[in-house]
Amino acid sequence: MIQLNDLYFEEYISDKQINQSANEVAVKINNDFKDKNPVFLVVLNGAFFFAADIIKRFTGNCELSFIKVASYDGINQSNEITTVMGAEPDLKGREVIIVEDIVDSGNTIEAIIKILKQEQVANYKITTMFYKPKAYSKLFPIDYVGMEIENDFIVGYGLDYKGLGRNLRNVYKLISNKKMKNIVLFGPPGAGKGTQAQMLKNKYNLVHISTGDVFRFNIKNKTELGMLAKSFMDKGDLVPDEVTINMLKNEVEKYPDANGFIFDGFPRTISQAKALDEFLSEKDQKISAMVALEVPEDLLVQRLLNRGKTSGRPDDQDESKIRNRFNEYQTKTAILKDYYQAQNKYYGVNGVGSIEEITQRLSEVFDRF
Numbered sequence: 520m521i522q523l524n525d526l527y528f529e530e531y532i533s534d535k536q537i538n539q540s541a542n543e544v545a546v547k548i549n550n551d552f553k554d555k556n557p558v559f560l561v562v563l564n565g566a567f568f569f570a571a572d573i574i575k576r577f578t579g580n581c582e583l584s585f586i587k588v589a590s591y592d593g594i595n596q597s598n599e600i601t602t603v604m605g606a607e608p609d610l611k612g613r614e615v616i617i618v619e620d621i622v623d624s625g626n627t628i629e630a631i632i633k634i635l636k637q638e639q640v641a642n643y644k645i646t647t648m649f650y651k652p653k654a655y656s657k658l659f660p661i662d663y664v665g666m667e668i669e670n671d672f673i674v675g676y677g678l679d680y681k682g683l684g685r686n687l688r689n690v691y692k693l694i695s696n697k698k699m700k701n702i703v704l705f706g707p708p709g710a711g712k713g714t715q716a717q718m719l720k721n722k723y724n725l726v727h728i729s730t731g732d733v734f735r736f737n738i739k740n741k742t743e744l745g746m747l748a749k750s751f752m753d754k755g756d757l758v759p760d761e762v763t764i765n766m767l768k769n770e771v772e773k774y775p776d777a778n779g780f781i782f783d784g785f786p787r788t789i790s791q792a793k794a795l796d797e798f799l800s801e802k803d804q805k806i807s808a809m810v811a812l813e814v815p816e817d818l819l820v821q822r823l824l825n826r827g828k829t830s831g832r833p834d835d836q837d838e839s840k841i842r843n844r845f846n847e848y849q850t851k852t853a854i855l856k857d858y859y860q861a862q863n864k865y866y867g868v869n870g871v872g873s874i875e876e877i878t879q880r881l882s883e884v885f886d887r888f
């Protein structure tokens with residue numbers, strides 16, 4: 520096992536197997552191109568090992584060019600492709616062999632092919648040392664493949680994780696962290712998120728983070744964060760994203776050994792949801808599900824006014840503040856349903872009934888993860 524930055528990897532493919540596959544590809548390319556004076560277009564940075572292995576076995580004339588595009592952000596493939604360094608020399612009318620280290624979703628290849636078409640190349644072929652058929656979502660054929668691999672994150676033989684690992688001769692794959700159960704408990708103010716979170720955190724041994732509770736704790740203790748949040752909370756407005764996101768991250772970091780989290784009252788805006796996804800993915804974790812308590816608004820107002828008689832919360836005691844909280848919910852928060860639905864992670868649960876009945880309904884969803 521090796522460690523690169525904050526992650527651990529185990530040996531996956533030996534340099535002997537890699538050499539053998541590189542050799543087989545080199546033989547094929549040599550046969551097909553030795554009389555065609557091709558340009559090897561090497562995709563930086565990762566393909567430099569593979570490119571050297573096939574080009575040094577090429578017996579005809581050839582030229583060499585490099586292109587650099589960025590698509591990986593840590594261990595997650597992002598859809599945004601940017602050209603960092605363009606291809607030279609002039610590729611117009613040339614036979615081009617694109618040399619990749621790994622073909623994953625195919626986004627990088629797609630971007631490069633687009634560039635080659637603009638350059639009006641005569642013909643292009645694609646070769647890659649590693650190919651992930653289960654991740655590939657494009658139609659372009661990959662002409663010369665060294666090895667097909669599973670959908671694992673790998674390093675070595677030119678490939679890196681946050682800059683490290685390119686020099687390794689063997690290929691290593693990421694050892695997955697234990698998977699957490701991370702649930703966003705969702706619903707409008709008064710839906711019963713806090714009550715249900717208390718039941719579920721014990722049942723599933725999860726950490727419950729209520730951003731509202733953390734703010735109230737800070738207000739009570741007159742911290743700087745509390746003073747800042749109070750002015751927004753008293754009116755029923757949302758606290759600004761930056762403040763809330765940083766606070767949430769700090770809370771999560773307090774529990775490095777957690778089995779998972781119940782997020783209650785967070786995220787409440789799209790940018791909070793995106794920040795949460797990014798934050799969890801840096802830890803090789805993700806949101807398992809958004810579980811939403813669905814309750815009609817009239818019932819909610821009544822529940823909040825009743826709660827205000829005992830909770831002491833200023834934002835529960837005045838109908839205009841309550842209406843403002845609903846307004847914030849409708850305009851900024853409700854759309855999060857679409858955000859999680861698009862990822863097939865939204866689960867609506869009827870939030871009308873006894874506490875036990877609702878816990879039972881929520882548990883049926885929690886049990887799936």
Ligand code: AMP
Nearest residue numbers: 730731751752756757758763784785787
């Ligand atoms: P809650 O206890 O979840 O009803 O939250 C009470 C108040 O805390 C909200 O009305 C907001 O002013 C503030 N708050 C709690 N969570 C967030 C969040 N994720 N983003 C912004 N403001 C929040």
